[in-house]
Amino acid sequence: MATATAPRKSTPAIKQTKHLINNEWVASSDGGKFETFNPATGEVIAEVSAGTAADIDRAVKAARRAVETGPWNKMDAADRGRLLFKLAELVDANAEELSMLESLNSGKTIGDSQGDIAGVANCLRYYAGWADKIEGRTVPVRGNFLSYTLRQPVGVVGQIIPWNFPCAMLAWKWGPALACGNAIVMKPAEQTPLTALIMGRLAMEAGFPAGVINLVNGMGETAGAALCTHPDVDKIAFTGHVDTAKIIQKATADTLKRTSYELGGKSPNVIFADANIDDAVEGAFHAIYFHGGQCCTAGSRLFVEEKLRDEFVEKLAKKAKGRRVGDPMDPATQQGPQVSQEQMDKILGYVALGQKQGAKLVTGGQRVGDRGFFVEPTIFDGVKDEMAIATDEIFGPVVSVLPFKNFDEMLERANRTHYGLAAAIWTKDIDKAHLYAKQVKAGTVWVNCYHVVDTTTPFGGFKMSGHGRENGEAALDLYTELKTVTVKLNP
Numbered sequence: 236m237a238t239a240t241a242p243r244k245s246t247p248a249i250k251q252t253k254h255l256i257n258n259e260w261v262a263s264s265d266g267g268k269f270e271t272f273n274p275a276t277g278e279v280i281a282e283v284s285a286g287t288a289a290d291i292d293r294a295v296k297a298a299r300r301a302v303e304t305g306p307w308n309k310m311d312a313a314d315r316g317r318l319l320f321k322l323a324e325l326v327d328a329n330a331e332e333l334s335m336l337e338s339l340n341s342g343k344t345i346g347d348s349q350g351d352i353a354g355v356a357n358c359l360r361y362y363a364g365w366a367d368k369i370e371g372r373t374v375p376v377r378g379n380f381l382s383y384t385l386r387q388p389v390g391v392v393g394q395i396i397p398w399n400f401p402c403a404m405l406a407w408k409w410g411p412a413l414a415c416g417n418a419i420v421m422k423p424a425e426q427t428p429l430t431a432l433i434m435g436r437l438a439m440e441a442g443f444p445a446g447v448i449n450l451v452n453g454m455g456e457t458a459g460a461a462l463c464t465h466p467d468v469d470k471i472a473f474t475g476h477v478d479t480a481k482i483i484q485k486a487t488a489d490t491l492k493r494t495s496y497e498l499g500g501k502s503p504n505v506i507f508a509d510a511n512i513d514d515a516v517e518g519a520f521h522a523i524y525f526h527g528g529q530c531c532t533a534g535s536r537l538f539v540e541e542k543l544r545d546e547f548v549e550k551l552a553k554k555a556k557g558r559r560v561g562d563p564m565d566p567a568t569q570q571g572p573q574v575s576q577e578q579m580d581k582i583l584g585y586v587a588l589g590q591k592q593g594a595k596l597v598t599g600g601q602r603v604g605d606r607g608f609f610v611e612p613t614i615f616d617g618v619k620d621e622m623a624i625a626t627d628e629i630f631g632p633v634v635s636v637l638p639f640k641n642f643d644e645m646l647e648r649a650n651r652t653h654y655g656l657a658a659a660i661w662t663k664d665i666d667k668a669h670l671y672a673k674q675v676k677a678g679t680v681w682v683n684c685y686h687v688v689d690t691t692t693p694f695g696g697f698k699m700s701g702h703g704r705e706n707g708e709a710a711l712d713l714y715t716e717l718k719t720v721t722v723k724l725n726p
């Protein structure tokens with residue numbers, strides 16, 4: 236049985252709960268608020284302003300002014316980089332407040348939050364370095380012309396982010412957008428609005444001019460939807476559920492906005508019998524249970540070579556049973572709560588469905604305790620490819636073991652999904668490793684490792700896991716328009 240530790244009482248102070256528009260903290264146009272929770276206890280920790288279409292409009296107008304006429308518009312690229320560097324330093328200086336609040340509001344373990352916040356600073360620093368290196372080209376056109384390209388900001392970008400990595404997702408979106416000179420209207424997830432607001436405070440402290448960074452809190456169906464249909468928003472960058480992306484794709488059609496999406500996955504994690512088995516068990520464990528499975532790259536389809544299956548499942552189950560599930564603020568905790576009652580209920584619903592459809596529940600499957608939203612690390616064996624637990628993104632600590640006999644069969648099954656975000660393989664055979672890496676349909680492939688994501692490397696999905704790539708140089712393409720300038724040269 237996974238063990239539950241009691242939630243601690245100490246909580247960080249919550250100072251910001253309003254929207255940040257034009258470098259001012261403002262309440263909603265209609266005074267509306269929504270409650271945000273501590274998922275470890277289910278208790279309300281703050282009331283946050285709930286954005287309306289009027290709030291979005293106000294933020295978009297501020298962003299438009301900033302990008303067209305404000306000091307941001309005239310600022311040297313190097314100085315945009317300096318502001319991003321400054322913000323990264325402030326993130327480091329305020330890392331304790333940020334990570335405590337991240338854990339309080341999202342249920343992430345404190346160790347994971349500290350790692351995320353260090354990653355936020357790294358991401359901002361990386362894009363700070365890009366700000367004055369975003370270059371066009373000269374092009375050897377036919378005739379007496381000089382042609383060159385300019386890379387210019389897209390303009391006002393709407394950014395909508397989810398609750399699983401609240402501050403990290405913010406950084407992935409702010410970093411490249413700001414390096415390229417855009418102005419931002421961001422809507423954080425309604426479940427986890429708090430750290431974004433701290434970041435807003437730090438952005439003002441760093442010296443970002445009014446209107447460059449705006450934050451409107453609230454629900455997806457109201458504030459998020461208003462951002463997607465606003466005629467003066469040039470682009471929407473979205474991370475979240477594939478069904479929401481479909482709504483956004485339709486909502487942005489009338490104004491033909493640029494869009495980029497980072498969506499879900501049902502990632503195949505493949506274990507061959509020739510792998511280092513202990514490393515592979517550790518890797519498969521981390522792949523699914525990191526952040527309680529609330530990870531778009533979670534290794535939720537565990538393909539295990541048939542002859543290794545019993546030994547592997549036994550070792551994995553032993554580790555799962557020993558996982559410490561409990562108070563995210565306790566450094567000894569390995570897995571915190573799921574983010575919300577809704578998510579917990581969804582996960583437990585899938586566990587029931589897995590059993591109903593005939594999969595074998597090896598371990599877990601229960602709620603832990605009766606307070607907060609904790610779920611046991613869960614393993615299903617004997618899973619068939621077409622069962623719901625093997626096809627749907629559960630977004631929880633539930634892994635499906637899918638035995639396979641040979642490479643070709645495994646590859647065909649691994650690719651038989653609408654998703655294509657990540658994939659992994661564990662083997663000592665370099666032929667198998669590279670053949671898989673080449674043929675699996677996924678934006679990220681890990682060989683003998685899992686969840687290694689770095690600011691410097693492109694990240695995104697094949698198929699319905701997304702459009703576009705975040706991180707690395709690739710993200711600059713999401714936030715720039717390419718302009719061709721041609722000059723007649725009179726000899």
Ligand code: ADP
Pocket residue numbers: 395396397398422423424425453454455456458459460463474475476477479480482483
């Ligand atoms: P999750 O299942 O991870 O909560 P969602 O896609 O529902 O994923 O949420 C991700 C983000 O999308 C959140 O900020 C949410 O408020 C926002 N969102 C949800 N519905 C819409 C919508 N119709 N239009 C715009 N944004 C939305």
